[in-house]
Amino acid sequence: MKLKIGFVPSVISPSYEERTFDTLTLLVPKLTSEELKQVILHLRQQQLKIQTRKTNDIIDILDQAIQLWLDPSYHYRKLAEELLPIITGYDSEMIRVFLHSYLRSFRKEKMQRMVEVDFPNPLVLDDFRPRSSGGLTRAYGPELITHVFSGNVPALPLWSLISGLLVKSSTLGKLSSSEPLFPSLFVETLSEIDRDLAESISIVWWKGGEEELERIAFSSSEAVIAYGSKMSIDSIRKKVPSYVNLHAHGHKLSAGFIAKDCLQRVLVTETARRAAKDASQFDQQACLSPHVFFVEEKGNVAVREFASLLAQEMNNYEVKMPRARLSEQENQAIIQARSTFQFQAFQTNEIALFESEESTSWTVVYDQKTNLFPISPLNRFVYVIPVQSIEDVPSYLHEVRGVLQTFGVACSPNHFRSIIEVLSQCGVNRITFLGRMGEPEPGWHHDGRPHLADLVRWVDVEASVEIEMDAYDPNRI
Amino acid sequence: MHYEDIKQRILTFIEKEERDSFNSLALQVFTYQYENNRIYRKFCRSRKVHPSMVQSYQQIPPVPVGAFKEADITCTLIDEAETYFQTSGTTSGKQGRNYHRDLEVWTASMKSHFEDNIMKDKSRVKMAILFPHPKEMPNSSLSQYLYTAIRDYGTEDSVYIANNGAYDFEKLVLFLLESERTNTPVYLLGATFSFIHFVEYMRGKNLQFQLPEGSRLMDTGGSKGRAIEMSSVQFKQMVSLEFTLPVEDCVNMYGMTELSSQFYDQSGSGQQKAPHWVRTVVINPENGLCVQDGERGILVHYDLANFHSVLGVMTEDLGISKKGEFYLLGRSEGAEAKGCSLAVEQFRNGVSK
Numbered sequence: 001m002k003l004k005i006g007f008v009p010s011v012i013s014p015s016y017e018e019r020t021f022d023t024l025t026l027l028v029p030k031l032t033s034e035e036l037k038q039v040i041l042h043l044r045q046q047q048l049k050i051q052t053r054k055t056n057d058i059i060d061i062l063d064q065a066i067q068l069w070l071d072p073s074y075h076y077r078k079l080a081e082e083l084l085p086i087i088t089g090y091d092s093e094m095i096r097v098f099l100h101s102y103l104r105s106f107r108k109e110k111m112q113r114m115v116e117v118d119f120p121n122p123l124v125l126d127d128f129r130p131r132s133s134g135g136l137t138r139a140y141g142p143e144l145i146t147h148v149f150s151g152n153v154p155a156l157p158l159w160s161l162i163s164g165l166l167v168k169s170s171t172l173g174k175l176s177s178s179e180p181l182f183p184s185l186f187v188e189t190l191s192e193i194d195r196d197l198a199e200s201i202s203i204v205w206w207k208g209g210e211e212e213l214e215r216i217a218f219s220s221s222e223a224v225i226a227y228g229s230k231m232s233i234d235s236i237r238k239k240v241p242s243y244v245n246l247h248a249h250g251h252k253l254s255a256g257f258i259a260k261d262c263l264q265r266v267l268v269t270e271t272a273r274r275a276a277k278d279a280s281q282f283d284q285q286a287c288l289s290p291h292v293f294f295v296e297e298k299g300n301v302a303v304r305e306f307a308s309l310l311a312q313e314m315n316n317y318e319v320k321m322p323r324a325r326l327s328e329q330e331n332q333a334i335i336q337a338r339s340t341f342q343f344q345a346f347q348t349n350e351i352a353l354f355e356s357e358e359s360t361s362w363t364v365v366y367d368q369k370t371n372l373f374p375i376s377p378l379n380r381f382v383y384v385i386p387v388q389s390i391e392d393v394p395s396y397l398h399e400v401r402g403v404l405q406t407f408g409v410a411c412s413p414n415h416f417r418s419i420i421e422v423l424s425q426c427g428v429n430r431i432t433f434l435g436r437m438g439e440p441e442p443g444w445h446h447d448g449r450p451h452l453a454d455l456v457r458w459v460d461v462e463a464s465v466e467i468e469m470d471a472y473d474p475n476r477i
Numbered sequence: 478m479h480y481e482d483i484k485q486r487i488l489t490f491i492e493k494e495e496r497d498s499f500n501s502l503a504l505q506v507f508t509y510q511y512e513n514n515r516i517y518r519k520f521c522r523s524r525k526v527h528p529s530m531v532q533s534y535q536q537i538p539p540v541p542v543g544a545f546k547e548a549d550i551t552c553t554l555i556d557e558a559e560t561y562f563q564t565s566g567t568t569s570g571k572q573g574r575n576y577h578r579d580l581e582v583w584t585a586s587m588k589s590h591f592e593d594n595i596m597k598d599k600s601r602v603k604m605a606i607l608f609p610h611p612k613e614m615p616n617s618s619l620s621q622y623l624y625t626a627i628r629d630y631g632t633e634d635s636v637y638i639a640n641n642g643a644y645d646f647e648k649l650v651l652f653l654l655e656s657e658r659t660n661t662p663v664y665l666l667g668a669t670f671s672f673i674h675f676v677e678y679m680r681g682k683n684l685q686f687q688l689p690e691g692s693r694l695m696d697t698g699g700s701k702g703r704a705i706e707m708s709s710v711q712f713k714q715m716v717s718l719e720f721t722l723p724v725e726d727c728v729n730m731y732g733m734t735e736l737s738s739q740f741y742d743q744s745g746s747g748q749q750k751a752p753h754w755v756r757t758v759v760i761n762p763e764n765g766l767c768v769q770d771g772e773r774g775i776l777v778h779y780d781l782a783n784f785h786s787v788l789g790v791m792t793e794d795l796g797i798s799k800k801g802e803f804y805l806l807g808r809s810e811g812a813e814a815k816g817c818s819l820a821v822e823q824f825r826n827g828v829s830k
Contacts, residue, residue, distance in 0.1 A: 208751035328795060331762035332775065336793070343548040346519040359764050 002027065003083070005184035006175065007191070007203040009042045017205065019088045019177065021452060022369065028180055033212050039202050040144065040220045046200035047143050047170035053197075056127045058165055059198055063108035065189045070103050076185045084154045087179055089324030090282065100282070101439060102155055106162060110442035117443035118453035120457035125167065125456075128309055128373060134463030141167025141455040144412030148208075148236060149183060150227035151176030152247075152285040157183045160225045161201075163451050171201040172217055180205060184471030208232055214239050223247060223455055247454060249447055252287035252405035253373065255294065256434055257393060257419060261412035262300030263306060269313075271410050272306065276313035278408050279382040280362070281438040283323050288406040288430070288437050291376040292383040294393050301314070303354055303386035307366040311354035314362035314380060323361050323380050333377035334360040341365045371399045390415070390422045401427035407448060410434035483509050484582060487754070487781050491585050494753040499781070503534035505746055505755075507786050513552035516789050520544075535758055535767060539777045543734050544572030550786050553578040558785075562618035562734045575618070575735050577785050586738045586782035587625055590752040594741040595664070595728065596630055596694060604635040605652050607667025607675065613642065618734045619697065623666055631664075644671060645679045653720075654688045662691030663719075669696040669712060669729075673705050676719050687721040695705030697730040713745045731805060735790050737782035740805075748805040749796075754781040760791070761800040773797055773806065 016027035085092040128136040144259045145164045149157035186431035191198030223245040237380040240246045262271045345351045350368040362380040404427045428446035510600040558576040614620040732739035740749035759774040768774040771826045776796040795806040
């Protein structure tokens with residue numbers, strides 16, 4: 001099957017490059033420098049049009065698109081559900097379940113919340129509004145944002161795409177090579193609803209690192225939002241001029257903490273199930289996927305036994321939603337890590353290995369010996385480290401402080417406050433209940449920063465203008 | 478089975494191939510190792526494999542090379558071992574050891590295959606070794622290999638170029654000039670990167686050599702991770718040009734500390750010639766099963782000479798098997814996962830900087 005994707009204005013007719021995923025060939029628009037310049041010019045003109053819209057109206061249009069996508073029989077939704085498993089290798093059921101809950105988090109109320117979290121008076125996005133301290137103020141989104149989308153989790157680009165639209169910026173989206181489909185389809189939906197709004201978006205592709213195109217795109221933008229590995233972020237950082245704001249989301253590490261109250265006999269299976277979900281969803285490819293669970297000792301169930309329960313639940317998840325097929329290198333990374341722990345386990349009972357039989361599908365390593373944050377080779381490979389209490393956790397996090405993101409915690413009301421206080425001191429910026437790690441709530445501070453407030457430029461009109469101009473009023477008395 | 482007994486059988490097999498007995502000997506070696514290698518026995522039990530269940534050598538559980546870094550995988554009491562060879566441990570910092578109760582089989586294996594592939598019909602040749610002597614690197618299997626070569630196949634005027642951790646390239650230049658002058662064929666044996674450095678040195682001094690007919694060059698180790706990286710084909714072309722040697726006389730040796738035999742690539746195609754006491758299978762790392770002929774996978778070597786530790790070793794090397802021959806495609810490093818997370822090495826490197 002062949003499918004043309006991307007979204008470019010009719011002012012250009014670019015060439016398309018084939019990207020093949022198994023039985024599927026996607027044609028992605030590959031622009032010349034000249035075409036890119038034309039596209040940027042076009043996006044700027046379109047931005048002038050959407051600049052006059054009210055944020056609420058934009059939300060209404062986006063909501064219409066989301067409503068369409070929430071309908072399982074909607075043609076693009078069906079197409080995405082059919083093709084994303086081929087493109088990403090992820091299990092189709094996992095994608096289907098995720099898409100639905102993910103799309104729900106962009107309903108009208110959720111988008112309104114996104115806006116109001118950052119702007120207590122959202123009208124500042126539409127007009128100059130009075131400040132309590134005097135004068136007026138208004139928030140302007142960037143004229144043009146270049147988005148460097150990531151492809152590790154399908155549909156993830158929707159976050160930054162919608163953020164840009166909510167602050168009325170035009171969008172130049174650079175597709176990820178590993179998942180170029182979703183953003184293209186979503187913009188097609190927008191163009192069915194509101195041509196003008198869709199025309200403020202262009203979705204194109206180039207090979208990451210392409211000098212000339214990146215230079216043009218970055219220097220013509222007022223902001224660049226980029227997701228990717230440390231290497232690609234570093235390379236982008238070098239090319240973004242100092243006057244352009246770069247919002248970089250590099251690789252991050254996440255983990256979990258399970259308090260002993262959650263190891264009670266009646267609840268422990270549920271706890272293990274939740275942990276297995278977090279460690280299995282999207283094959284651990286998301287920045288919010290856990291590498292390790294720190295589990296409190298002296299519960300009803302020993303931590304080692306919990307590790308084996310977790311292993312059973314990892315197996316259950318694998319039966320329901322099998323992991324993607326891996327490259328030789330990815331498999332090799334798992335085999336290497338497994339053999340390291342297996343041969344250590346032969347010599348000490350402080351280490352235990354639980355693994356899927358005759359496959360690399362899932363692995364649980366119980367490690368009482370380490371004093372470092374263990375970094376997983378991913379693809380459903382998770383560590384369990386026993387701790388005496390939450391107070392033991394900071395020593396493991398110290399080394400990775402700068403790259404910590406999400407913590408999934410399982411705890412009772414008795415201890416929750418001390419847990420969140422300890423974790424937030426360590427550099428964690430998102431705490432969620434176990435089993436929810438993969439689904440951040442609307443309005444979250446991604447990597448600890450506001451989503452929308454970080455994008456805008458404020459224009460303050462000081463009180464002096466209001467006061468002093470009266471002296472020049474031709475109708476003064 | 479007793480130690481001496483199994484050793485003699487392997488030595489006999491190395492000396493004289495009886496084609497159909499590789500499998501039966503492999504099963505005997507496996508039983509010996511299962512009984513005498515405590516760690517390996519645990520590994521087999523975790524794989525639910527017992528010698529009584531195994532009919533074919535492919536069913537013998539291969540040990541991943543990385544495991545040598547974590548445990549002493551040996552059939553011998555460590556105190557009774559004559560020596561051990563140790564990996565360089567360049568990436569993880571941890572070093573793996575392969576213990577040898579004695580070097581009889583190791584030496585027989587090395588010599589038999591070396592004679593067939595490097596010496597051909599010659600008995601002794603003038604050699605230059607571009608690698609340290611075992612006095613300097615007592616636990617390097619490569620050092621022992623090259624020492625065996627020069628000791629048993631080198632003429633008296635053969636030389637070591639490396640001394641006290643430094644390469645004496647002037648000495649090598651004199652050695653080569655002498656060979657040209659007297660029209661004496663020479664063998665240059667050593668690490669790939671030493672040759673690369675020497676060629677740099679030659680180029681800096683505008684030198685080029687025309688080695689007499691019958692000369693050969695053998696490199697090993699590759700250049701990956703070194704200051705100058707090049708493919709095996711590029712390397713062969715380079716040395717063939719600089720020393721005026723026919724490409725077929727530039728041979729690459731592929732070996733590893735965790736094994737007791739070597740492979741030779743004569744053609745530069747990546748096709749590795751194994752001795753008859755080694756069988757290589759290509760497996761799919763996802764499930765550990767053998768792949769179809771011609772499909773890529775991870776190489777697993779079954780080396781009868783490696784009877785002091787384990788005969789099956791799962792490498793980190795990618796390869797293809799075609800009609801009984803196998804081709805080395807390069808190392809499969811635990812590559813950076815595609816996801817939004819940090820690769821271990823990358824991260825730890827970042828922290829240590």
